Amino acid sequence: MTTVRSTLPEPARRVAGEALQESLVDLLGLSLIGKQAHWNIVGPRFRSIHLQLDEVVSTARSYADQVAERAAALGVAPDGRPETVAARFALQGTKDGWLRDTEVVRLLVEALETAIGRLRGRIDATEDADRVTQDLLISLTYELEKQRWMFDAENQHVEE
Amino acid sequence: MTTVRSTLPEPARRVAGEALQESLVDLLGLSLIGKQAHWNIVGPRFRSIHLQLDEVVSTARSYADQVAERAAALGVAPDGRPETVAARFALQGTKDGWLRDTEVVRLLVEALETAIGRLRGRIDATEDADRVTQDLLISLTYELEKQRWMFDAENQHVEE
Amino acid sequence: MTTVRSTLPEPARRVAGEALQESLVDLLGLSLIGKQAHWNIVGPRFRSIHLQLDEVVSTARSYADQVAERAAALGVAPDGRPETVAARFALQGTKDGWLRDTEVVRLLVEALETAIGRLRGRIDATEDADRVTQDLLISLTYELEKQRWMFDAENQHVEE
Amino acid sequence: MTTVRSTLPEPARRVAGEALQESLVDLLGLSLIGKQAHWNIVGPRFRSIHLQLDEVVSTARSYADQVAERAAALGVAPDGRPETVAARFALQGTKDGWLRDTEVVRLLVEALETAIGRLRGRIDATEDADRVTQDLLISLTYELEKQRWMFDAENQHVEE
């Protein structure tokens, strides 16, 4: 049967493969809801958040590629098909139609926090299985935490 | 209620909106299966097709953005959420796991042909409703037909 | 008498020439009021709208050049002199002095809507006269409708 | 037999294919006589016209590529071989040897006018056969009419 060989022993391959597959779904889903908000946002902060969302999408797409190619490099066939993303997406989704800017900011803070929490679990899980995969997940967490901070700071309402 | 005003009269807005929404789903789905094949392809033409698939994905993403923003510009909220893409995607999908290079070439020829056939219908449908939307769909068809030719030419098996 | 020859028969040349000349005045006027707002805007969205206005001005200047050179290419001498722009400018103008950011957003939505309405008439008018001119006006309409959406989305006030 | 499938029904394929094949010969021939003039021009406007001719050649080569690949995309094998270009070239040719700058300007005005007249016929012919091909021919006409204007404006002799 056609298959790509792994450089990891089987149990380690399975642990790393699961962490990568789950991260792939999170990232592809995040790229889709990020674009959804990018197109449907309305309100006085339209332009500012519209542009910021494209940075989230760009980060999500770039890491989805690295995560999926890392899986392939370990002999694990990654699954990023539409039906898989829809069925297994575990972050906050969004309603159909126009979205107020304040809603968008809250949505992103929540979706990113869920993604980060899941990633921290995978960082622990891959420690013994594959340091190389762990390192990729650490740098991904760094980027998502930076994005989360920016939306959270934007979310602080101040009364004078 | 929050809403973006349209510059088109209602029936024209609805016709153009539907053509754009359907195209958006086709393009987002195409970008996902293009990446799926990019990651899972195996066989002697791996590198050549691996690179070509990224051009398809890049075209699909760029036009998804233009198509969705055109919908918003007409006062139609585009829907590109994961569940929508999975539920309404009408092109050829792909199986899970590694994909032989010959399978990938055939898959792309078929998926692109279906997408093109659907686009030609929308070009006719939007002729009276909105020339501007029609023009966008024409240039999208131009790009997809160029991609389809390249996979079809690649698909020609020759015996000597 | 000095004159550039036309590749169109006379009636077609006159129809296309008028459509182009009117579009030229709209675009030059739009570039001037866009800059006026860029310089005079005040309010909490200063930076965001200040930057967005430069994109409108850049679009308007680029299309003014294409529209005027298209007229010349058809043997019609374009007229973009200061006195002509002032006398024939038909979009919303703006008052002298500082402009609040909310005013600016409303002004742009209105000016762009008027420009788009006028362009749609010219797209119809040039259909039989000159497909090439019509195509230029279609792509110009695409850009202005995109700009109009962005200001309209920015214009949506949301109460929580 | 080896062949690339078409996305168009047969009569439409034939109409579009002919329009594209004829345009290909016009453009390849234009690129050759443009270079011929670029190398052989003499006279006080040498440098100015020498540079302008390279813009014509660059436009002709770029559109020749698009036109031929469009034909291939429609399942029509394009023919741009030396013997074909020489046999079917229908624009003004040029004599051997050095060319005065005034002659070159007149030659280009005439060759471009012939090319444009032929293209306008094909724009009409492809309207029902293939909108996508028509759109490509429209944008090509736009570029050639712009080039023609520039040589025609250059051609205006003024006595004081």
Next chain:
Amino acid sequence: MTTVRSTLPEPARRVAGEALQESLVDLLGLSLIGKQAHWNIVGPRFRSIHLQLDEVVSTARSYADQVAERAAALGVAPDGRPETVAARFALQGTKDGWLRDTEVVRLLVEALETAIGRLRGRIDATEDADRVTQDLLISLTYELEKQRWMFDAENQHVEE
């Protein structure tokens, strides 16, 4: 009342503000007649002068932006609306229609000389009011005098 504070005392602010407002009108008008000539020029020097005019327009637009933003920085709302430019434009204007290359060269020499003469007066006027504004006007004069020389050199007719 909404207003941007000035860092200059009132009399100085008024002197600098007037110098900048007048320069703004000169520059916007110059950019419009520069483009008008760019589009309508005919004659054997078409291409050469056509390109040179775009450098004048580019200089005029860039300095119009700096001059208007300098006014705003001093708490003076700049006025560059179409009606203002038309009403207060004090340089040489141009007739409607095609323009011979020799006419264009003479027009630019004259318009630039008038602009330079007016600027030299403002350099003196702002010496005590605002050194920073004066420095901006000096560098603008440098650029316009360079442009003027080039058109004047082009203007020298030589008999052999």
Next chain:
Amino acid sequence: MTTVRSTLPEPARRVAGEALQESLVDLLGLSLIGKQAHWNIVGPRFRSIHLQLDEVVSTARSYADQVAERAAALGVAPDGRPETVAARFALQGTKDGWLRDTEVVRLLVEALETAIGRLRGRIDATEDADRVTQDLLISLTYELEKQRWMFDAENQHVEE
């Protein structure tokens, strides 16, 4: 003793040296509080002001380098050590911890106004001592006044 020779006579060197040393401390301090606000800002204008602050920091750093190298060029050893910046910094400082966006805007307006007032004094002081140093301070003032205007325009609250 090791020393870089000056091209200015001693009294002029001392006057120019003092003006440059004081400007250096203002600019280094400004770059530090600009970054401090860049990192600690919260509120709905987070992204917009966060980005604008990096332009202030970039301007301050670039001119600090020019100002210090100008001092060295005049044989005056510049002093930009941490203890010097802290001890002699004369602009508005900022409190520790998160900063509301409205506070940040007001802080920048004030700090820039103080810096500008001090620079205008130095422009007068260096007139006789060193025209070259004066010219550098004039262009620095131009940049800081532009930045001040932008924050002041952003600071205008509008009630509707």
Next chain:
Amino acid sequence: MTTVRSTLPEPARRVAGEALQESLVDLLGLSLIGKQAHWNIVGPRFRSIHLQLDEVVSTARSYADQVAERAAALGVAPDGRPETVAARFALQGTKDGWLRDTEVVRLLVEALETAIGRLRGRIDATEDADRVTQDLLISLTYELEKQRWMFDAENQHVEE
């Protein structure tokens, strides 16, 4: 009679001129058949050879320009008109219609070998006539021999 003066004595000018004129025809023909194959190739190596052919075309066009301008620089009017290229082209031509990838590879190996053989004769012929022309032909041979190797290496069929 209008003519460009030569810096070479007459016999040398004629020898160098012939070598350059023949090379020009070879290169223009090569650029046309290279594009013909680029458009008409089919088979599993489509993408790989399609891209490689564009490098051949790019080399051929660039050297055609240098060779023709070298002729002009020697006072020899180069002739690259369609009818001349068709009549005097001495390399392998290609049949009309789609081309299998294996055929294309063989065609290029043969055409390049013929071109190289002809060039080596001209390198000898120009040794005494004009070292500068010889040097240009040597560097052209270097590039074509590199291209030939790549197609020849691609041409090696291996049975396992």
Next chain:
Amino acid sequence: MTTVRSTLPEPARRVAGEALQESLVDLLGLSLIGKQAHWNIVGPRFRSIHLQLDEVVSTARSYADQVAERAAALGVAPDGRPETVAARFALQGTKDGWLRDTEVVRLLVEALETAIGRLRGRIDATEDADRVTQDLLISLTYELEKQRWMFDAENQHVEE
């Protein structure tokens, strides 16, 4: 009270926050003394060390930004104000006035060694608290150790 939420539990947040805050002060201080030496260095190696110091400053500024934004991302407000940098800076400082090149090299070796020793402690301290922060400190240490080697190699005096 206004505050950015953390994705870390409290004890971990405090440990990581302290490591980042101390690193921020080291880096801002390093960037200031690096520039101080860049401006005041004299001696035969002036140009070579002058340029090398700008690389140190560039590294220090870039990591100061990453370190401070990492703190903010963890809900810790970073403190990089002038008074904080001066009060808590723990690396080698430098005297006022011109600095011999040999002194500068020794100063940088020492300051970088101290910074590296402090960073190695923080790498250990953050191991359990936050892997992501640890990873940032590891890559910072990599860069500073590379810089230290270069100054140390430069510091080796050789007698022949």
Next chain:
Amino acid sequence: MTTVRSTLPEPARRVAGEALQESLVDLLGLSLIGKQAHWNIVGPRFRSIHLQLDEVVSTARSYADQVAERAAALGVAPDGRPETVAARFALQGTKDGWLRDTEVVRLLVEALETAIGRLRGRIDATEDADRVTQDLLISLTYELEKQRWMFDAENQHVEE
């Protein structure tokens, strides 16, 4: 004696130094056999593998530089002389002369797998000695595993 000081205690320095020295030899050897295959490959996949090999060489050269400079930064003089590379190279070598494309693919898969296995041992060995060195080896492993996957995927033969 001339020596660069280390920032690590002696046992750690020795462990890290050995890991780096061995990696340096692997990488320099890999860059040489990668180029050897790049030049000598023949067969229908010539172009595709020829280009891919240059990516391997580029990765190997870039990491050889980082690995050697890391050794120097730790006070360990790296040894990459020809005789050392030849004597200690432990990956698969290659025979002299032309290489079939299928052989090249198999060779690279094997050489990369050996290199990766050796690197994984060094990642464990440097865990306690030097986290910074370990991090460099992790990122190197990431790149080589990505390259190995691509050749392994290329290596999958499919029968239909």
Next chain:
Amino acid sequence: MTTVRSTLPEPARRVAGEALQESLVDLLGLSLIGKQAHWNIVGPRFRSIHLQLDEVVSTARSYADQVAERAAALGVAPDGRPETVAARFALQGTKDGWLRDTEVVRLLVEALETAIGRLRGRIDATEDADRVTQDLLISLTYELEKQRWMFDAENQHVEE
């Protein structure tokens, strides 16, 4: 008689013209001796000074162009012919043959000091005649004083 008109009254034109003509000779001479030293320098600082000299030459050439075009813009024909540069060059020259690096540094310090002293006189002389010319000479002095400092700092010999 052929002549370019001036925008300055005659006495001012003459004063500015002389200042510019003298500066032109200084700069052209400086660019020649800078290159002479760039080619002939020997000694342990070869590479460092060799590169620095090219920055001096680049500055000198760029300002020579601005200074000469400024003269032309004022209706003064600049004179930069070989015989003029040789006859009127008033800075330090250099001997024929190889030059020690220490000699080169001293030569540049002296030549630049002489040039700066002469420029300071012209800055005073043009104050009343032409502010625009004065401003150009000020910015030239800024650049040459920066270059002079760098060579002077390089010139400081330190004994330990």
Next chain:
Amino acid sequence: MTTVRSTLPEPARRVAGEALQESLVDLLGLSLIGKQAHWNIVGPRFRSIHLQLDEVVSTARSYADQVAERAAALGVAPDGRPETVAARFALQGTKDGWLRDTEVVRLLVEALETAIGRLRGRIDATEDADRVTQDLLISLTYELEKQRWMFDAENQHVEE
């Protein structure tokens, strides 16, 4: 005595050194008269020739650098001092003051022809002495003959 060693035997070194030294003077002189004409040209072709002259100057400067560094590489100290250029310059010079465009074109044709004639002699002279030097002179001749042709073509007067 300080001297750079040669890789050529003495007689060859002297022959090559003389050829290079003479070429250096020709090129430096050519760059000076090219700039002189660039600044002083007047007439209807001002802009066109003004730009072309900068290409001659750029070529001359670039080859002067290569020629002088080649001399140094052979152990021959090149001499490009102002007094040397003036004393030994053997090409056509130019008069002081404004230059008609027709005069400039004739001047360049003549100066370039003289330079080329001298270079052809040196190509023969260095054949046995140093092939590497000869190759540099051949490529320089190629560039100058191309420039000569362009001015000669520009020089062809045509009567109609």
Next chain:
Amino acid sequence: MTTVRSTLPEPARRVAGEALQESLVDLLGLSLIGKQAHWNIVGPRFRSIHLQLDEVVSTARSYADQVAERAAALGVAPDGRPETVAARFALQGTKDGWLRDTEVVRLLVEALETAIGRLRGRIDATEDADRVTQDLLISLTYELEKQRWMFDAENQHVEE
């Protein structure tokens, strides 16, 4: 047997092939000892020579590629394997461990002189066999002689 065809007759192929194979070993060895010195150099000229060595390595790598591909183009399989480079390397090698900057400079002068001497022999040897190969070796010699001069100039010790 698999083999790439040659365009040269057999004796010429063998002569050119040997010259290229020997040059390849020289260049690969040079790139390895250049990097060895780049990493191990110590002393006050560390940075200056460290950077210069990377230019040598870059030249050596680039020409190694050209030389090996030239061999392949002539049907000669080049051999650049580690064992071949070590066994046949004929230039000066270097000892293990840190290298003083003065030693490095002397080493490079010697290694380059040996390489150049060998190349000059091959230039003569290939004269009749293959002008194209000879031309490549001439341009390689040009680059190495330039590098040799720079190290030799750096090597001149001067006593004052």
